[in-house]
Amino acid sequence: MSGDIQISPHVGEIFVKYGVRRQYRSGEVLLEKGAPSTQVGFLVKGQLRTFCLGPSGDEISLFYLGPGNLFGSSALVYHAKVMVSVSAISPAEVYLLAADHFWKLWQEHGYPPQDLMAHFVRRITMLSDYICCSHFLEDDKRVAYFLHTCCASSGPAIPYTHEQIAAITGMSRVSVTRILKQFREAGILRQAYRRIEILDPQRLSEVFDSLGYFLD
Known part of the structure; x- marks a missing residue:
């Protein structure tokens, strides 16, 4: 699912002004689960793609991030280790800051902590949607629920390829x-190039017609 979540513009201002600019190649890992968690990007x-490893060692995609998004935010809540891995799926440009430095700058500028709290709550809600999506056994219901949650959280334009939807929902690309x-x-x-536009959310919801309680 898309991890693109609206966030306070003050976040980007701080990173661009005070952070260290880095560039990554497609496929390069920015953060690896279990590594020391000290920086946020x-x-x-x-x-970018966030992922973890399943019991058999296969990569399980969690969500994708576009420009204007935080990653490595576990450092902001003082986790000692990185919680999920992050890799680039296209050439990427990021700004990195030590988590404690970011918090200091945020407080010095007098920005409200609620702005960041809202970001974390929305991301937790999004992960709950993933869990709910996995409960559908029928492929059409799983895809419908995935698309409907994307539409509800980010609007009708969904910037995902078939391969990305397949990776998140645990299906084959052919089925998607x-x-x-x-x-x-x-x-x-x-459908357009690398984008899906939902025309009728109501009919889409009728495909799965249950388990909509995560859409509040």
Whole structure:
């Protein structure tokens, strides 16, 4: 699911003014789960993926991040280690700051802590949606719920490829493509390059027609 969550513009201002600018190649790992958690990052260009390893060692994608998003935020709540891994899925430009330095700057500028708290609450809610999505056994319901939660949280334009949706929902790309074609032919959505636009959220919700309590 998209991890793009609106965040206070003050966050980007602090990172760009005081942070260290870094560039990463596609496929390069920025943070690895279990490493010391001391820095937080802010993405300004490119796209990142957060992931963890399953019991068999396979990578499980959690969500994707576009420009204007924080990553490595476990350092802000004083976790000793990185909670999830982060890698670049396109050339990426980021700014890095030591977590304690960021907090000091935030407080010195007098910015309200509620701005950051709201960001963390929205991300927790988003992860709850992932868990709910995994409970659907039928592929069409799983994709419908995923798309509906994206639409509800970020608007009708969903910037995901078939491969990314497959990685997050635990399905094959072929299955995702087939289901999206069905939804398109039914007039529920339309597709463009690397983007899906939801035309009828109500009909989309009727596909799974239950377990909507995470959409509050």
